[in-house]
Amino acid sequence: VQELFPHLAPFEVRLLLLSLWEYLRENSPLPQKFTFQPQRGVFLRDFTRDGDVGKHLGLLHSLLQKNIHTLGGLATRFRP
DSSP, rough: GGGGGGGGHHHHHHHHHHHHEEEHHHHHOOGGGGGETTTTTEEOGGGGGOOOOOHHHHHHHHHHHHHHHGGGGGGGGOOO
């Protein structure tokens, strides 16, 4: 997300950070949300347990569309 900041207005950065904070509040990183990957030997976050992540991406998609001329290349990185 930090690669977006230089291209956004300050109030847009604030909105984006508030949206991110709301997501983190609703989907805290509890140990139950991680699954062990034996082939890699690490625990990875299982985002399928977070429910509807699309509602948290709405603001991000709106900002990407508003600033499509500068952020269009990054749009594919932020799909649910």
